[in-house]
Amino acid sequence: MDDDIYDPAYVAALFDRCSARYRWWSAVSSFGFIWLWRRQCVGRLTGQQSIARIADSQVVRPAPHIPQIVDLMAGTGEVWPHLLAAIPRAQITAIDISSQMHDDAMTRLHANRSGQISHICANALENTLPEESADLVISTFGLKTFHADQQAQLAAKIASILRPGGSFSLIEASDPKEWALRPFYRLYLDVLLPLLERTFLQGAKDFSMIGTYTRNFGDCAVMADALAAQGLRVTRKSHFFGCATSVAGTKPIAPDAPAP
């Protein structure tokens, strides 16, 4: 029987096998684009720290506050340098289902940042972080291993953990259906990368799964609709002819007023 490639146990085992080479392989196989796309994803977060609130007829200054960021499907923490460059005081809660990606992130790759990061090894669809506990939620390249129903579950989680006024930004490798050079791109993902992986990584077929996952994922449209259905404000963006797509937005401070 075929494996269920959306089964969390399957996904966790896949990334456990990829972890040691993940940083290197993702950078090289994307020709460095993945670094740029992570930075662009961070750039789509919007800060709303200085919103004045009124209590007892007085404007209340916001208390000094350490920004709380949740990094979903954090993997080996490749987005953390970008996040901490943008928001140096941030505290990051990182969630990932792969224990091996988690171990590599904390012990090998980011030991010097451990004071600002807490890492939860868990299924992001099941983990219950406190409601309205995050100022910002980010996810880089962690959506494609979810089918549409799972994306809807994830959207509900994001809406629940974000504070009102908080912002989210998610980016994923996508299938650039409108791009004239798509046949070459597909050839690269579906044929060349698997060949390189089999040749150089002792017959492995793990990183090559990106071809199947991106083809099935399409782009961030389904996730954007799921987030909007949770009452979040949403904008989509295409990166490099649609080879990646992102969805970003905010949780409204007050619900939209009914139309007059």
Ligand SMILES: C[S@@+](CC[C@H](N)C(=O)[O-])C[C@H]1O[C@@H](n2cnc3c(N)ncnc32)[C@H](O)[C@@H]1O
């Ligand atoms: C392609 S990696 C992306 C890692 C990192 N965010 C980056 O920018 O490179 C996808 C990660 O999502 C994690 N993942 C997949 N499904 C998950 C789930 N249900 N819950 C938590 N993590 C999950 C995998 O273990 C893997 O580390």
